[in-house]
Amino acid sequence: MNRLNDIFTFTEDFPLIFTQINFWIFFAIVYFIFALVYKKVPLRNAYLFLISLFFYYKTSGLFIGILVFSTLVDFxxxxxxxxxxxxxxxxxxxxxxxxxxxxxxxxxxxAYFFTDAFNALFSTQYQVFNYLAYWGNSFNNQNYFTVDKIILPVGISFYTFQTISYSVDIYRKKLKPLNSILDFGFFVSFFPQLVAGPIVRAESFVPQISKPTVLTKKHFDSGTFLILKGLIKKMLFADFIAMHFLDRVFDTPEMYSGFTNILAMIGYSLQIYGDFSGYTDIAIGLALLMGFNLPINFNAPYKAINAGDFWKRWHMSLSTWLRDYLYIPLGGNRKGSYASYIILSFILLGVMIAFRELIVVYSILIISLLLFIVSLYNAKVKNHINTNLNLMLTMLIGGLWHGASWKFVIWGGLNGLGIVVYKYWRKISPYELNNSWYARVWKITLTFIFITFTRIYFRGESMAHISRWYTQVAHHMDWSHAIDILLHYKVVFIVILLGYITHWLPENTKVIIESLYAKSPLFIKIALGVCTGIICYQAFSSDFQPFIYFQF
Known part of the structure; x- marks a missing residue:
């Protein structure tokens, strides 16, 4: 009874997370009732909407009001x-x-991001005040809500982009609106992907809402395979290496050698992939078990041969959303618009404020002025600027989407710069048309190194923290103890190596493995599920390990 009470009541420290047994008990109950109602489409949609609201309440408490508000407004x-x-x-x-x-x-x-930027620009000392909480407290004359801080609701970035896509697609006449608020609420809040994606586009999911549920053996096989794969990615390739190595190094990078810090960054690339793609694998698998198709969010991103290719494979639902609802409306690769230059001006101003270094400020101003002057007299230079401007803006804003900090903007900008540089490099690269295996390995290696080491701006707690990491790598590599580090954390590095090997397996090998699973008898599937559970339990920690993308 205590466990059921934990499952069906809100506890801030124990939300319903895919890696906890409470979620699977919850899902078993939800799925049993779903089996009774799924043939009646309106009832099925209403049921899943209410369940999704409850799931979000379990995750975010009273922030469910924000989700309901967004649903009503956009409907x-x-x-x-x-x-x-x-x-x-x-x-x-x-x-x-x-x-x-x-x-x-x-x-x-x-709120904190803009307030800090305003204070830095105008030398003021304004503090964030939660007017919404103050307004809420006025209804019951009690200080139920905290007014001196604003807490980020889980998943708000994901469902906000979904509701925007709904309104824009209707405006573009690509979609007819749903007639039922329950159906629309179901689209916005479908619980498998609600808090960390993938971002579901209205034009692809809304048509499924009115169709009857069709459950086949293929749905079951694909769904269960994705769930098992996702659990291994999250609990073994993400949580295990984080708890036993990565978190220790990133918490105090100055306590470890530069060599160890570099290994931590390589491990972090596996952690964030295992964490995020693990979540979306489970989400897609759960949806398949209920007869719904969610978009693929990852396509072996560390097989990418350049930075642009990487962003076509990583968090694909966000990349395509930014392309269709930001990059193309700004002018795409054809031209720069007034909006492009206004947004760019604000971002450059913010970067100068963030660094507060005269050399950075002067460098940005001088480069911007020179480009402006040259573009006035050289149409070719102006065309190149306009061609790449919107791409850079999209990556900068994509970085800011990930977190309210200038370090995320810098991270996005570095990735944008990587894409732009490659656009010119491929015109003179001796490897561009070389399709041999060693040329491909070279391209993949360079891309992986670039993506991995720009992520220090993603993982670092602050600019000071990032600076300490750079100091260790630049001045304290300590090669003499490299072997000792590898031996001391040998289990962690074996897991990391295993994770990358499975990721880099040929695609046809992965298809064969999934096909063998699908063709196997039910008792084999059950045995694999039990083995996966045991492996995940052995890697489990009593410390709460939320999914990384919950914070976005």
Missing amino acids: IIGRSIYKSEHKNKRLILVCLSVFINLFVLCYFKY
Whole structure:
């Protein structure tokens, strides 16, 4: 009874997480009832919507109110856009939807970020005050909500982008609005992908809502295979190496040699892949067991042969969203718009504030001025600037989406710069048209190194923390103890090596493995499930290990 009480009541320290037994008990109960109602589409949708709301309540408590608010607003605006025959009114309504969604997102996610930037720019000392909490307290004359800080609701970045895509797709006449608020709520809050993606596009998921559920053996085989694969990625290739090595190094990089810090970054690339792709594998698998298809979010990203190829394989639902709803509207690779230059100006100003180093400020100003002057007299240079401007802006904003800090903007900018540099390098590269195995290995290796070591801005707690990491790598490599480090953490490095080997397996080998699983008898599947459970239990820690992308 105590466990059921934990499952069905809100406890901030124990949300329903895929890696905890409580979630699987919850899902077993949910799936049993789903089996009774799934043939009646309206009832199925209403049931899954209510279950999803409960799941989010278990994850975020009273922040469920923000999810409900977003659902109501975009349902009403979406129907209004569709009914309106006036172009200007439709434009105003879709802009209103985007504004409300981004305002809510910015309030909860970027309040500290904007306040700190304002204070740095104007030498003020404003503090964040939660006006929404103050307003909530006024209803019951009690200080139920904390007013001196703003807490980020889990998954707000994901469901905000989903509701924006719904309104924009209706505006673009690619989609008809849903007639039922319960159906729309189901689209927004479907619990497997609600808190960490993949980001579901309205045009791909909404048509599934009105169709009857069809459950086949293929759904079961693919779903269970993805769930088992996801659990291994998360609990073995992410949590185990993090708890036993990575977290120790990143918490105090100055206590470890530069060699150890480099190994930690290589391990972190596996951790974040195992963590995030593990979550989406489980989410996609759970959805398949209920007859719904979610978009693929990862396609062996560390097989990428350049930075652009990497972002076509990593967090694909975000990359394509940014392409279709930001990059192309800004002008794509054809031209720079006024919006492009305004956004760029704000970002460059912010970067200068973040570094607070005169050499950085002067460098940015001089480079910007020189490019502007040359572009006035040279149409070819102006064309190159416009061609790459929107790409850089998209990557910078994509970095900011991941976290309310300039270090995420820098991380996004470095990845954008990697894509731009490759665009020019491939024109003179002697390896570009070489399809031999050694040329491909060389390209993959270079790309992996670039992606891995730009992630210090993603993983580092602060710019000071990142600086300490660079200091150790630059001045304290300590090669003499390299073998000792490898031996001391040999189990961790074996797991890391195993993780990368499985990732780099040929695609046809992975297809064969999944096919063998699908063709195996039920008792073999059960045995594999039990073995996976044992492996994951052995790697389990009593310390709570949330998914990394919950913070976004």
